[in-house]
Amino acid sequence: MIDKTIFGYGDDTYMLKERLLEKTSYLTSEDQAEIARAYDYAEKAHEGQFRRSGEPYIIHPVEVTIILTELSMDRETLIAGLLHDVVEDTGVTLEEIGQEFGDTIAHLVDGVTKLKNLKFRSSAENQAENFRKMFLAMAKDDRVIICKLADRLHNLRTLQHMPEEKQKKKAKETLEIFAPLAHRLGISKIKWEMEDLSLRYLDSPQYYRIVSLMKKKRAERERLVQEIIGVLSEKLAEQNVEVESISGRPKHIYSIYRKMKSQHKQFNEIFDLLAIRVIVRETSSCYAALGLVHTIWKPMPGRFKDYIAMPKPNDYQSLHTTVLGPRGEPVEVQIRTVKMHRTAEYGIAAHWIYKELGNGNTQRKKYWINKMVEEQEGRDAQEFVEGVKMDWFTDTVFVFTPKTDVIELPNGACPLDFAYRIHTEIGNKCIGAMVNDKIVPLDYKLKTGDKVHIITSKHSYGPSKDWIKIVGTSHARHKIRSWFKNQVKEDNFLKGKEMLEKQILQTRPSVNLTDILSSKNLQQVIQKFKSQDVNELYSGIAFSVYSVQSVADYLLELAGFEVDMVEKIVKNPPKKSKSKIGIHVKGIDNVLVRLSRCCNPVPGESIGGFITRGRGVTVHRLDCPNLSAVEPERLVDVDWEEPDGDGKKSYQVDIEVAGLDRNGLLNEVLRVVENTRAACYAVNAKVQPKGFAHINLTVAIHNRNHLDSLVDRVKGVRDVHSVRRIIQ
Incomplete structure (x- = not known):
């Protein structure tokens, strides 16, 4: 039993258990007693187990729990941190944990426990299934992922004891899954450390080079920070702006590395290596401080962001601006309140947020988590994980609906992605899009701040196969397929x-x-x-x-x-007298019948008719609004004499083809019409701004199947985005 020896902590005056309990001082004495009991339970379960470093295994769950205390997590989460490996690595079962500590803690432990005793085709499939299990558990209680983040962070801190191949695998996995998750949950404190530690194993030469270069500039940077703090403190005091603190911090190693890679620059070409953080007491003081900053130093155009008026989806709020500092170098200034700063550092993990949401069995859900899980329904585990990475863990843009609701989409998304994010049927019935009140092609790349309006038609024939190449989200691609x-x-x-x-x-x-x-x-x-x-x-x-x-x-x-x-020879049924357009009016003979031009019904479609004044019977499709407006006493039953058409009569139909304008598009569409043996009576083509083409055709077809075949062939033409039937 570990009760007198400390492994690698430097201060041997505290035993392991006491050190942990000291970190939980923000909790009640009853909570601390439960945590002490959980420690004893975990210590006994892991007795005789050691990590690769040679340290007793109990040190790992204790360190994970200490990370959770730094996030001010509640009693249940801390106990789950202590017990998170007992099911996976010892003989203890979930049922035993539930009996000993309650169902909620058992659920949290289960969420971070890997799947066992199941056979998978590959290690990739195994890992994908474990991730899916974790995401689904997170949707029920997001404390699951906070436990997992703490577990992964401590594993990264001790990754030097693992083989090189496993180091790179874990680091890559962290950058693709866990760091973006920490960002999504607003836990920047964990995100930054994860990114820097992962880079250390994925690109060691660049990591240590950046560390070395930053050390060389440390003295110069500290002098600049003190100069800026001095000027700002004086000016803010003159204007009676209450300031909690002003501090400077260097950019994180990974953020510098990413900027060097994405902008193809050397370290000495990266100037904004410094960020000044101003913490004030009131929201109004944030804007007062911003005005002073812009008065003292010249702001750089296009580098101001107001995350207070428009918070990020993870609740992050702050004012960001970049100015030319005292020596003409770019300096980023972040201004926020104390409460905003706590959210920025700890996100949904902050203890005060859980107090606001309620304790006990309250499910702590976030909209994006549920949306993420909902959008990946019906996929296998590997598709699920790839979809999550593509749709939720990439750079994002924020666009507006016509009602000014904010919709978040990955960078590179187009109006079709927006349409499918709103609703599947909106996407399927999409025939065009307007961005900022102007018609745009469906492959237009959305930008933050765009107001998007999707044009739909109930007469649309559904997606075009070309859409699969256009959309930027796996969710939209899955819905189209x-x-x-x-x-x-x-x-x-x-x-x-x-x-x-x-x-x-x-x-x-x-x-x-x-x-x-x-x-x-x-x-x-x-x-x-x-x-x-x-x-x-x-x-x-x-x-x-x-x-x-x-x-x-x-x-x-x-x-x-x-x-x-049975006699196999079919006897010819008695012939009916046919009208010239193939319509039979029940109960009425020798009456003039005509097809309406508003909806152009064709054989194979449900129809209805009504008696007109002096013009016989007019036939409409049953879903035509003009038919529903007729007085009931004028309605008559009609049907097709040949339900699917006899292949001899022709019926005119108007259709609209929309797509990207290019040389030969019209010719290809007309060639398809000709190949389907549909006569073309009229063509009208026009090009909208930004190269969006509309082609209106009047074609003669025999029946609904003929029309559907024609539409499918036209939708297969390259660069055709939508086909719809025009109803006047």
Whole structure:
């Protein structure tokens, strides 16, 4: 038992347990007693275990818990920190932890425990599943990820004891997952240290070079800091601005490294290596201090950011400005209140935030965490993790909806990403976009501050395959692919159903299809042919997995027909008198019938009609607003004499094609129309600002299937973004 020996702490006057309890002095004596009990439990569980450094294992969970105390975490989180490895590395079970310390702590421990006893195809899949488990647990209680961040930070601090290959793997993983998570949660104190430690193992020469160069400039930097603090303190006192503190800090090593890499500069070309932080007491004092800073030193254009008026999603608030300092060098000045500073350092981990949200079993949720998990639904673990990294852990832009709500998107996102972030159907029905009240192409790169309005149409034919190359988020890409996947399923379903109905009628022309295809009969067919459901049955018929003849014969047998005795030759049904446009008006003969120009119905679509004054019967699509406005007494039942069209008559339809203008676009669209055997009666093409093209076509088609085939072919043309049917 470790009760008298200290391992590597330098001060041997404190035992390990006492050192930990001293750090929890902000808690009640009852809480501290529980933490002491948890320490004893963890110490006993890890007895006889050692880390690679040779130190007793108990030191690791204690150090993790001490990091959590520096974030002022609550009792439950600290106990979870002490116990976070007992399930993974000892014989203790989650059930035992739940019985001993409660279900909440058991949930926190489970969230940071790796999956065991499961077989994975690869280590990458194993790691991805562990990350997904962690993210899902985080959505229920974000203290899970705070425990995990503390665990990862201490592992980084002791990474020198690991093999080089594992050092690089852990460091890379930290920069891709854990540091961005810390940033998202607003815990800059952990984020900066993680980034610097990771860089040390990923690019050691550059890390130590920057450290060495910064040491050389330390004396000069300290003189500059004192000079700026002196001037600012004097001026702020003259204006009676109450200041809590003014301090200077050098830029973090990793931020300098990133700037050198992204801007292709040497260390001596990076001038703004210093940040001055002014902490005031009131929000109004922030703006007063900003005015004084700009009065004393000249501000650099485009380098001012007001995160007080528009906080970051992680609740970060501060004023940032860069000025030319006393010696003409750029100096960043950050101005915030005491409360804002605490949030900037500790984010949602700050103890006072948990007090505001409530203790006990209150679920501490953040909008972006739930949105992140929700958007990755339906993906395997590796897709899930890649999607999270792409959509949530990259540089971001902040844009506005027409109602001025702020939407956060990754850098490089376009209006389609915005549309799918709002709602899947908004994305699927998108036919155009306006940014800052101007029409823009769908591949326009959104910038912070843009106001975005998505133009939709219920007559849109859905996404174009070209959109997959345009969008910048995995969420939008997944939704587009899902739409096409569902379309294929629906098309196969309808095709198989049509084939089966046709086969039944060829064998028995007079049967009632509704009776033959009852749910009871279909269920027996599904069992006989070992299909999963009706969807799979019809799709299987379309792909010839199941014989349409066999399925039809079995259904007729179930209905009581002697299939073998059925006459296979189809008798011609009595002919109906057909109107010139192929419409039959029920109960009325020899009446003038015309198709409305507002919605241009075609065979295969549901239709309705109404009696006009002196012009016979006008036929509309059932979803046409003009039909719903007609008095009920004037409505009549109409249907197509050939439900899917006989392939001889033609019906005019207006469609609009939108996309990026380029040489040959119109010719390619017209060639597709010609190849689908659709006559083109009119063409009107125009180019909007910024090269966005609109092509209006009037085409003659035979039926709805013909129209759908034409639309699908046009949507496949390169640079075509959307196709919609024009309803007047």
